[in-house]
Amino acid sequence: MAAPPVPVLCSASPCRITTHLAPPAFRTVAAARPQALPFVLCVEQRVGPSARARAPFAAKRGGGGEVSAEAPDGTRALLQAALWGAEAAYILWLFLLPYAPVRRKKIESVASISIFVQGDPVWAISQATISDLIGLSLNFFFVLPLLNSVGVHLLESPLLHPMAEGLFNLVLAWTLLFAPLLFTDCRRDRYKGSLDVLWGFQMFLTNTFLIPYMAIRLNGPEADRSPPRRSQLGSVMVNGAPAVGAVGGLVCVLSIVWAFSGRGDSGFGGIAERWQYLQSYLFSERLAYAFLWDMFLYSVFQPWLIGDNLRNVKADAAGLVSVVRFVPVVGLVAYLLCLEEED
Incomplete structure (x- = not known):
């Protein structure tokens, strides 16, 4: 004798009754006790694909997706005014003034006196400064000096003071590290x-060009904005962010x-002599203290930009990056090494 079909109550909405033949073990029980019809409660949990899907990369990296909280209008206006003021001071002080005034404490006196730092403005740049710039550029990332040191002399490295070369390449390597950060900025x-x-x-x-960017990125979002298309250079920098971080970090250390x-064999002295040269260099060459300005601004902009873009970092590394972002260079290298890969 065939067992009656066993109804199964399902909680899916709308509720529906489905039937199937009871398993063999049930058939004997059902034949003996036909009045006891077991009901099996089936609960379906439906989770839509959107609930499980990962947030789109565009939404995390900005440009069409969610962005970090906007600052109040008053704070934003104040920050923008400060940045545009810094831009004006940067151009006036470093490029236009015949002499750039600073304050420096005399070693032999407790009193602080005002002096005028020497150095050529852009409109009266000397041939010596141009020669130094060409020499520093030829020694970019120490490629020529290192090749010459191992016996490769296809082109001779200009002989410049290692303090000047170190300062120049430190700023350039730090600038290289900023590229992937700019191309992943949620406000770009x-x-x-x-x-x-x-x-x-x-x-x-x-660094004249980064200050205006920092001011412009504080503008309010546009309602109909579309995700910005990343350039080929931007894609290379973002996809190769770990390599950029490694190269930039190594050059900074070098x-x-x-x-x-x-x-060491060129007569530039030891650490004390080099430190003394650095002090003299910074207060006699406008190019040198322009590098100081750049490093100061980078030390401010680095934690600011990384803090706005922590969502781009792998979840398990976000805490570490949030802490070390205040350490010059180190925080930026950490951001690039921990940058989440694009889908």
Whole structure:
């Protein structure tokens, strides 16, 4: 005798009754006790694909997705005014004034006196400064000096003071590290110009171009904005962020080592003599203290930008990056090494 079908109550909405033949073990019980019809409660948990799906990369990296909380209008306006003021001071002080005034304490006196730092403005740059710039550029990332040191002399490295070479390459390596950070900035769509051009000018000219970007990125979001299309350079920098971080970090370390011990056989003295030269260099060459300005601004902009873009970092490394972002260079290297890969 065939067992009656066993109804199964399912909680799916709308509720529906489905039937199936009871298993053999049930058939005997059902035949003996036909009045006892077991009900099996089936609970379905439906989770839509959107609940399980990972947040799109565009939403995490900005440009069409969610962005970090906007600052109040008053705070934003104040920050923008400060940044534009810094830009004006940077151009006026470093490029236009015949002499750039600073305050320096005399060693033999407790009193602090005002002095005027020597150095050529852009409109009266000397041939000696141009020669130094060409020599420093030829020694970019110490490629020529290192090749010459191992016997490769296809082109001779200009002989410059290692302190000047170290300072120059430290700033350039730090600028290189900023590239992937700019191309993953969640507010980069506020800047309507080319990030390729901006970073190129920042890398090979001066930091003059990063200050306006920091001010423009504080503009309010546009309601109908679309995700910015990343350039080929931007894609290379973002996809190769760990390599950029490794190269930039190594060059920064090499720059410091080179400044205090490089060209040891060329008569530049020991650490004390080199430190004395650095002090003299910073207060006699406008190019030198322009590098100091750049390093100061990078020390401010680095934790600011990383803090706004912590969502781009792998979840298990976000805490570490949030802490070390305040350490110059180190925080930026950590951000690049821990940057989450694009889907």
